Amino acid sequence: GLTIFVLQTESIFSEEEEEKLQIAFSLEKQDLHLVLETISFILEQAVYHNLKPASLQQQLQNIHLDQDKAETFASAWAAAGQDTIEKFRQRVLTPQKLETIGWQLNLQMAESMQAKLKSPQAVLELGVSDEDSKNLKKVFVEFSHQELFEFYNKLETIQAQLDSLM
């Protein structure tokens, strides 16, 4: 039988891995590539059309793929299909994404220009990832009580918009 690896679109087998696969399946390099591309294509179509495992099996059988191969696809898809689709749903075209949120609440007692303050300050640490550099950029923002309240109101407005989509 043919064992199928569920591929994520971006995973590429390294040279070593390809060689191992070639040996394991007794395939030439070109044939191996063809097999991998075919499997990728089938899975990409399954993602695009959000196919249920049963539909996938049916479709494959319609194009005269062997029954046992179609079944293997279907069972692999049943196991990992939902997660894969969800991963694709989450992908966005914007390079920068908010990844982490940290915060600190301080009570400022004094500073060089003003004594005896006692004003609460919040510092938000936003970790923004950059798809290109794979680094997490930390953005530090300070809020007074009033400023934080205004920020919160804006977030509530956004939430109201999200709720109206439901």
Place this chain on the structure above:
Amino acid sequence: ENTFNFTMQKCVYVNVQGLQVFLFLKRSCFSFLFTVTVNALEGKDCKESVKLIAESTNLSEEQLAFLISGMYTLLREALRLPLSTFKQEVSSGNTWSPDKLKAVSDASYHLNPICQGGERPASEGTALMQRSRLPSVQDLKWRVDVAISTSSLARALQPSILMMMKLSDGTAHRFEVPIAKFQELRYNVALILKEMNDLEKRSILKIQD
């Protein structure tokens, strides 16, 4: 601590000399000097005004320098302390008590309003308030999109939030906020607000100035 006292004493020394000069100033000249000092604290350009003062009085450059620096220091220190401090310190022997300033009757006309409440000059909102702080949010723009379909999915129907944050230090950050992260952000901000409220109610903040 010691260096601070020394500096303060030096200012007093300067001011003592300056205060002697105050007594001989006409009220109009004094009020003009006062206005110029307030402008300086607010960060405005005062070169022209200072030139005017120099021309209109017969003070030497040195005396003028004493006066202006003394008044600047006085005002800056007076504004550094919150209003409630002065009510208690009026009777103490504190160098900066309005009592001592009252001794200079002409000066008190201008300085008392600052020290005893009433209207503080705008300097409190401007130059003096340019505290050392991290950047704050100057502007927040956002949009909610729903991706109908993408190159990977025929029917995506995935909402996403895009935020454009402009900070007070001039930097701008544009990033996507995944829905789950957005909920986390909202929760955390609400939590901090609650903590701030609790903090402001606690007795530590009821300590008298």
